[in-house]
Amino acid sequence: VAETLSNTLEIEPMLNGVLRTTVERIGVHGGAIHLLSDDGTTLSLAAWYGISPETLEQVTGFTPGGADLGVISPASRALNTRPLNIPNETGIYAVLSVPIWRQGQIQGIITLAHDELRPWRAEETRMLDAIGRQIGVALVNARLYGDAVRDEAHIRTILQSVADGLLVFDRHNNLTLMNPAAEALFSFYPTESGGAARAAVLLWEWLRTRDTGTGEPVEFSLPTTPIGPAEEDARCLSINRVHALPHDPAWPCWLVDGSPDEADMRRCPVYERISRSALQAHSAAVQDADGQVLGTVIALHDVTYFRELDELKGRFVSTVSHELRTPLSVVLLQVSTLLKYYDRLPDDQRREMVSEIQQQAHNLRELVEDILELSRFDARRSMPQKQWFDLVSHIEELLGTLEPSIQDKNLHLDVSRNLHSSYLYADPQQVMRVLRNLLGNAIKYTPEGGQIALRLEQVGDEICLSVSDSGIGIPAAEQLYIFDRFFRSEQASRMASGHGLGLSITKEIIDLHSGRIELSSTQGEGSTFTVYLPVHHE
Template sequence: LIAGLLGLVGLAVLIIGFVTAHGIARRFGGPIEALAKAADKIGQGDFEVTLPISSAAEMNLLTRRFGIMAEALRQHQATNIDELLAGQQRLQAVLDSIDDGLLMIDRQGCLEHLNPVAQRQLGWDEERLGQGLGEAMGRAEMDEQLQLVLRGGNLERAPDDLEVEVEGELRLLTYSLTPVSHTQGHILGAVMVLHDVTEQRAFERVRSEFVLRASHELRTPVTGMHMAFGLFRERAKFPPESREADLLDTVNEEMQRLMQLINDLLNFSRYQNGLQKLTLGTCDVTDLLEHARARFAELANAQHIELLVEAQPELPRLYADQVQLERVLDNLLGNALRHTAEGGQIRLQARRHGERVIISVEDNGEGIAYGQQGRIFEPFVQVGRKKGGAGLGLALCKEIVQLHGGRMGVYSRPGQGTQFYMALPL
């Protein structure tokens, strides 16, 4: 009897528990499952959800809080999208309003965007989007340059001008490739900037032709004047300390400067117009530096300046025009001596770097102001406190180095010295 009663009590407890659990499940389980589904939809970006209504006050409170959260998320997303679209529109307006052509390239090397200026410069439309850069430009070497930039590298020298024919008119464009990097460091793509230099190149061509013709026309009469003055100076007998002798010396120095100026103009014009040809041959770099030191040893000793040669052992020979490289070194050494104080030091250095030989002339003189370093190789530009000549020396050096397939640069800190270097291919 007792066992039977206990069994009945246990069965009654189970029945009551089942009924209670079923009631709780119906009261809370359905709304909770509906909230879970709503949360899944919100997680997928869909904020248009239907929230359940429950007879339980606690469940309705949770539902209302969930609804408030969903509405806040929806408004936040809408605000972010509006701000993103507004920022994108501002960026688009900026890109479309700049004066240069602009091409956006993704990390696969395909065109993503080009502004209206680029469309006019290249004669393109938006159908080019999605093509590779080399394919769109018709220049396969651009793909190699682009892949180098996308790997984080830099172009060794400024690329050649692009020749583009648009509506029967030939245009010349310069371009640069710059990587676009994420804040975490990885590269997202690249930007190509195009600048129309058609008129500039035409002006430079006219200027070079004028300078070349003017130099030719001036050289003959000035040479005759210099020779005639030399004969007059030999026959004129004035005491060495007289005023007349000083005047003759002054005239002679100025005529020599004038001859040097005309020769510099003529040489520079020849290089710019492609008239100067190189006489190539094997060239020993160490001997080149030693001979340069010997040529300036007397002048350096007079100024109490130490000339040093530091060449890496067993440097390979260059295939170059030794006479033209000597001209470059003479110009760099002359500048270094002019801008180095007594007791200073000048070092001629040479080392191998990959498939290039780096030759440099380094002094510990007055240095070059940072604002002037960007224009140091431009023609007719003189920098520093001690100026002389027409400002063609460094421009001529750069032309000679570029004609060898190399590049030239400068490192300088004001008050701490200057290093000019040329990187020549083997």
């Protein structure tokens, strides 16, 4: 019986096994085990062997769900009250029931039934009592095990739902747990090389070399796409160094002990080309109640957004400082010249200098307005004030304001339209801001004598606004970043002044109108920006 009880901690197979063993070893007709509910008010039939539940109820008087907790008396009452009928109806002549004890409390009842008319021997009663006590201990262990399994399942469910990546290693540095968020971070590592589990072990090997014992997080980057062997070779060649790296081209070389420092990697074109996510690793020892270290838990927090924000802030400060310094320098120079030599300068030169000051002041105002506009977009304080308006008439008014700039460069502007209706439900000021930015860029980056085309047409439930030019075009590698704030291509920066916010504002406005913008461009041949806006009221 003891061996049967130790084979499993699941209650149902444990009780069935021990009951069958008891019935067969003692040599009786059958038996049953009833368990008491947690609140101690009712009995339930948990196992039976060799005898049906209906017969058990007859000969014991124990009704499943009932509250009669008598041990021997119910059967005795049944047999004494109907001394002929019960044996004849059931074939059972003797019943023995003893409590299942644990620490002085009844947990249930184990019952044996015999089809022979004979008294129960003392050793049988003592044996069944001992078995009942063993079952009591086993039930407590099984319930504790069940609680532990449920608790573990609950904890695992929580860990699986955590947004941060979690890794758990035992004291021998074997990976014992990895949640889905961590698996996603290691998706770049190929399955044939060991997949996410192998990548987690490689990262832990590298992190252990960076552990300073201060509890400070370690920041690093992981690729978001697989690394090919050719890129690994190119990276090592590009920095002109030989590193004692393991032959694992799928693992980033900057996460290996003895790897190149950040300055070296920044000089590597392959490293700069690989898409990466920035992460912080927080490690903590797992200890038992006695302070013994059982392993290590590592939390991987994705800080890519914050690093991109830091980069954007740095670019913002650099760009704004430059854009402010240039016009301010011109203004200060002109003002200083006027103050020193006003009486010596002819009137036409003074007017030219004042005009230059005015132009630079306009540039400053435009920059400040663009920065404020983007801040309002970020704070959702510049939501579209939509209304029905005549798109064509607004465009004609806009073209009138741009006509002097077009004539100054001797550009040819072709306007065509194919609209069912010229009315659009949108914010007229913001839509005109979009067109002014696109047409302004076309004028700015198209050489003298070039071509500009504005197309208006209705495509289904959308208005299509297309601005094309025969200008300098945009290199394919730079088209991915053209709508980023403060981004300006090298060729555009050499050709004309600007601060790289116009297309960012354009994209924000179009997104707020549930529209989209597409770019088609060939370097040296020109660009086409196409805007799609829904016509009807949302």
